[in-house]
Amino acid sequence: MKKKEIINMDELDPQFKYEIASQPGGEHILKCVQCATCSSGCPVASVSDRFNPRKIIRMAVLGLKDTVLREDFVWYCAACYTCSERCPQDVRIPDLMAAVRNIAVKEGCIHPAYKEQGRLIGELGRLYEVTEFENEKREKLGLPKVREKNEEIAEIYSCTGVGKVVL
Amino acid sequence: MKYALFLGCTVPVRTMAYEISTRNVMKKLGISLADLEDFGCCGFPLESIDHTTYLSVAARNLAVAEAANLPVMTMCSACNGSLLKANLAMQDKNTRDEINANLKPINRQYKGTTVVKHAARVLYETMDTIKEMAHPLNLKVAAHYGCHYTKPSEIYADFEDPEVPYSLEELISAVGATPIPYENKKQCCGGSVMGIDESVSLEMVREKLSHIKKAGADAMVLVCPFCDVMYDINQKRIENQAGEQFGIPVLFLPQLIGLALGLTPDELGLKMNRVSVRNLLKTLGDGNEQK
Incomplete structure (x- = not known):
């Protein structure tokens, strides 16, 4: 069995979530309660484990900036807005993914x-x-x-x- | 009524059948279309790169239509969503000032007055006339709504229901055909993941085609060129990859309505459909002879 990855707290960037919140589309990130309504209805997540919107938000809030920006999973969002219609906290996930992509572009990580x-x-x-x-x-x-x-x-x-x- | 027809990028190059059928059906229904050559990309792909650039590129089109004093009719659902989203953002004065500063060097300004409607919505609003003019089609049709035709709902406040969409099925009934239910109807075509991971998109397409086949549809009908690329243009490839035969004809909504309005296959660009519509036309022809 693959060894579970342990998150090193020293490598987290606690400012990352505020950076996302100040980007158009990312304003609602701190409202997320991790209920996973987004992931459970996501048409991309239903066919691929490369994309899990709930997990991406959790990683972003924790401050795993490097992983979120350098891995390609945020680019898997199809912007279909299924989750956006259902999110009980109005997180507006597709707009949030676009906001994270905008930051990735600024950091030289454009897909x-x-x-x-x-x-x-x-x-x-x-x-x-x-x-x-x-x-x-x-x-x-x-x-x-x-x-x-x-x-x-x-x-x-x-x-x-x-x-x-x-x- | 007159609209400025917004072709976007995909329609005029990859799905000319959609364009021909839309133009001819609108003409038949007495709706005039103008072509504004200054229209360009709607900005949709740019939203992922830089939000301000996206808004500026989208608002540029809205400004072009505003200067011509015409409402916009889109054919691509992504264009429709992109323009409507930008239109909503541009109602805020600070955003408008910021974006108009980017439009100043190209001598454009947007005041915020342009109306944008999807061609399918225009058809839905013309449904009474369509009903009166239609020769009933004896077909079982699966409606594919796609995503940006109904979502996000904040930009479609007075139109459609994102969870229980109805306009396409009502239009299918209006031309005497039978809308058939099928599993996971609202599933996305996966078009925007195509450049990131083809295998994911193609699996999404395969799932939908297999649900539609199971439901026994004669055809599926859709309203977005990118959905068409996924289901029609890629259908053969998916059949080969999956070792599963679908053979589901994919019609653009105006092609279906045009058939009921008595337009010829050429006027509807039906020869350009990748999955053959020959059997479908034969079914319709036989139906008419029996009458």
């Missing part, structure tokens, strides 16, 4: 799949590239052409500084 999506949106203004090929196909079907690039998103990126992370 490569999201980094790529962020890059495409910044460079093209959209998630999927539209080339002449797609527009010709659209024209044949009687659909209007779609603009290939939208530069305004890149300008927003330079205002918010997110360009430095994903571009």
Whole structure:
């Protein structure tokens, strides 16, 4: 049997929960009473043990900052809002997971799949590239052409500084 | 009524059948659509990267529609959720000022007046007309609501019930088809986990397809391009992986309604559906001949 992991109290960051609470979406983290309503109805948790929202919140409140930010489990949330509708404490878990992801991004731990999506949106203004090929196909079907690039998103990126992370 | 059609990223490239059928069904129902070329990404994926960037990118679209003085009709449920969530946040003056500062360099401002509705909601609100015009379809249809069409409920205050959704089933009945219940109806398609762990998403899809098959549906109907990518485009692959045959045709809601309104398969882009709808059309054709 695998040896149980023992948490070393000296490695905990007691400020982590306040950092999350000050991030948009993370405000309600301290209301969690660990009832596990979220985990029991979670469609991702039902097929994978990589994701357990109750456990992630517990780890965050304890201050296991490094583990929460460096492991990839917070990125498993599908943002389906099933738990959010049922949480008796209004913790708003998908928004909380987004808040933790925002902190992970600032700490240099962005998930490569999201980094790529962020890059495409910044460079093209959209998630999927539209080339002449797609527009010709659209024209044949009687659909209007779609603009290939939208530069305004890149300008927003330079205002918010997110360009430095994903571009 | 006139709406600005918000295509988002996935629809115009990966699910053109959804776009064709939506445009033609809306036309048939007398609802006009405008295309605003300044629309871009809705901001949904950016919420996980940087909250302020997400709000700014979403609000940019709301500002584009506000300047054109048009309500927005979305087709993708993630776009719908993303724009509505940003719209709610932008009702707060401090947030609005902060985000508008990011929109200033691109000469845009958002006052907070844009109305956003999902195409399926527009169809639901037009249900009386649909009922009058429909030739009944003799089909058993499984409704897939997906997530962001009904949740989070705070952005849909006056529409739908997140735990007991009803609009799609009522629309299925409105066109004379039979909505059939199946296990775990509200299960998510897993689309947003696809880039993180494919095996998890595909297992979520397999579960749903197997529940729908067990219920004996002729087709499933849905309202989001990403759900369609999961159930239609990936269906063959999941069959191969799981060694389980499903063969469940996946229709976009406007394709189902369009069939009842007498639109042709071409006008509904039915040839582009990955899982063949040939047998489905044959069933419908035979039904009509018997009458």
